[in-house]
Amino acid sequence: MVSHKVLEFGDNGYKFPAQARAPRSVRKRRVYKKKISGDDTMCAIDLLATVAGSLLLENESSVIAGEDKCVVVQNTVKMEVLAVENPVKSVPVSEDNPCEGSPSPCGFSSVITNPNHLLVGDKVENEVEGFTNLGGSDSCEVRNFSKGLSAGGNGDVKPDVVVSIGSNSSTEVGACGNDGPNGSRDDVNLFSRDDDDENFSGYIRPRMTRPVPRIGDRRIRKILASRHWKGGSRNSADAKPWYCSKRSYYLHHHQRSYPIKKRKYFDNISDSNSDDYRMQAKTRKGNRIISSMKSRNASFVSRDHHVRLRIKSFRVPELFIEIPETATVGSLKRTVMEAVTTILGDGLRVGLMVQGKKVRDDSKTLLQSGISEENTHLDSLGFSLEPSLETTTQPLLSSYLSEHACDDLTLCRDNVLDSNNDSAPSPEDSFGKLCTTDDSRALVPIASTAVLACQAPNRKFKRIEQQQAAHRRIRRPFSVTEVEALVQAVEKLGTGRWRDIKVRAFEDADHRTYVDLKDKWKTLVHTARISPQQRRGEPVPQELLDRVLKAHAYWSQHLMHQLQTEPPLSLGEALI
DNA sequence: GTTAGGG
DNA sequence: CCCTAAC
Incomplete structure (x- = not known):
């Protein structure tokens, strides 16, 4: 032969x-x-x-x-990179932090104990390895894995989410640590609510690993594609090839492709109150690129009618990387970079919530929005990362910065934010500047309580709709x-x-x-x-x-x- | 299910 | 990487 x-x-x-x-x-x-x-x-x-x-x-x-020798992709090693290290020191864990004292159910390492939830019917041997607790005491992550969409009998299909709980959490975390129906500790429903049949919110981990059931996935994508995307660009005069630009791609494939009816619906629900906010969160959960970001140690200061905010960092809770063990360190680094940029680069914007209300009007001044030097009753100021190009859906997870009266404003004379009177910085502005602020000029956090609130959905959505945002595979x-x-x-x-x-x-x-x-x-x-x-x-x-x-x-x-x-x-x- | 080609 | 026509 x-x-x-x-x-x-x-x-x-x-x-x-x-x-x-x-x-x-x-x-x-x-x-x-x-x-x-x-x-x-x-x-x-x-x-x-x-x-x-x-x-x-x-x-x-x-x-x-x-x-x-051409057989290269073998003996795949999968590893979890839990977090991009947060430069900010952990704030003390408060007594009401449900994670404290129960590291097993709430700690980092505990949340991914049962990969079966992620890969039903798929190979799971290597799915989760080398998972260690990097988060420290200030982290509490809970994950609900999707059980797949294709199986009709899966009554308890759960979204593929990870929720990060910040320090000093004061949210409803009562259910943390309970055993799921299958006895798997990862099935913790952190924000269990009676009215929440979806048990949802949070972070969709980028699917950089072996995809969840592929057949179902592709099938669904196909169905969705034929149902919603057909002819999307055929007659569009301004349609460009998808590769022309990332933005045009997203416009092309995401925004435009929603049926008008649905778009209106989503727009409606995202306008008014905090309940809507919750639902917006839900509508996004099929997405694989957006992550929950935890903002911590934010300060809220003001001087001369300036409002100063500082978010020291957003945290990337988790990346999942799959790479051949024969890969070089350099390629590993590139892969990590790719994962990070995938999460961050695919179009994020910052959302703002004031006292439970989402502020959508970017032209509003902070004063008009209730953010002012004089307002010492700001009980919640929330920032969230959302898809910037997909207006039909909303953030997975909002990070509240419960800001209480800053009684030591004099500490805040530093020019952290160079805002001026005639321009109210938009959340986006703040975000950009805050991210580049030199830590050496860090302000003393004043009563800053970083709370990651997991917004439970209040309405039912069909599973298939959740997947709409997850149609496209990650670029590799x-x-x-x-x-x-x-x-x-x-x-x-x-x-x-x-x-x-x-x-x-x-x-x-x-x-x-x-x-x-x-x-x-x-x-x-x-x-x-x-x-x-x-x-x-x-x-x-x-x-x-x-x-x-x-x-x-x-x-x-x-x-x-x-x-x-x-x-x-x-x-x-x-x-x- | 595969292949080829346009997007 | 997605989609689809043609096999």
Whole structure:
């Protein structure tokens, strides 16, 4: 049996296996034509060749599995990066912090004890490993995992959320630590409410790991796509390709694609009161990119009718990263960066709540909104991170900064915020500036009680609607290693056999579908053709790109060869 | 279910 | 990466 080693590298490049098959489409075409022409003999030979080819390939695969270096995505290591370290020192845990004294049910490490909730019906062996308590005593995370959408019998499907509870929490956390119906401690329902049948709120972890049940996922996406997105851009005069810009993409795929009716509905519910706020939170929970952010140690100060706010940081509670153990440290760093930017970069805006009311009008002054130097009764000032481009949905989790009267305003003479009288800084402004404020000028937090309030939904939504925001998979750029594997596989198998390529070189990379591979090859060919200056992203070694072009040329020619050796059309065919 | 190609 | 027509 001829092994894959027929792939030889010589001075003039490589030779391709002589038995390489034509792309499926070509093969099919040929068969069809043969049938039409009635050439049974040729058809049989063709069939025989195909079968022989298949056998050959099967054998090859078994050989390759052991020795071929192109099998790169194996022994996947998954790790949880719990948090981007918060530069701010933890504030003391108050007595009413339900997390205190019960580290097991509420502590960081306890919340992901049962990955089955995440991956029902999927492999879970490696799902959660190396999960350690990094959060310290000021963190309490609770997670409800989705049990999937496809199974109709799953009556207790829960959203895929993580809720972070800040220090000095004073929210309703009574149920913290109770055992879920399945005895899994992660099923803690932190904000259990009687009127909350959804037990929801919080953070959707970015799906950087093996996706939750793929079939259901894709099916649902397909359904949704056909139901809501059809024709979304076809007739839009200003529609641009999705890749033109992130914003246009989101406008294109998210905002516009909501039916008018639904859009109005969401707009309505997001206008008025705090109850609405809760529901907004719920509508967003299918999203995989938005995270709950915890703001802590915020100060509220004022001077000369200036209101000064300081949020030292928002916290990224959790990232989930999957990376081959053979990956380099550099690629790990890049992966983490990617995860962070995915969470933060996909369009966030800051929401503001004052005394339980959401302030939506950006043109309002702080004074008009009830934020003023004189207002010493500000019992709650809340900031939240929300999707900035998707106005139909709202934040998953709001971080309240319960601000009580600042009785030591004189401490706050520093110019933390350079606001001026005639422009009331919008929450967005505040956010940006606050984030870049030098910690060395930190103000003394004044009665700042960071409370992460999990807003329970007050209405029912259909599960499928929750998933609408989660339709798109996370972007996962190909690593050089993956490109290498892809190139090698294509060199051997040719273009047009993406399924085989997938099985051969990306078997264990569940997040790479054969369509992904096909698409990547497409972009690789494009990348190889453009000048290096025009290329973006992690640079692909020129050697690989050369191989891409060479392989592409070869297989194009090969394809042409296949087509050209087609027997001439029979008279019958020509007439048809 | 796969492949090819446009978006 | 998504979507869909054509196989």
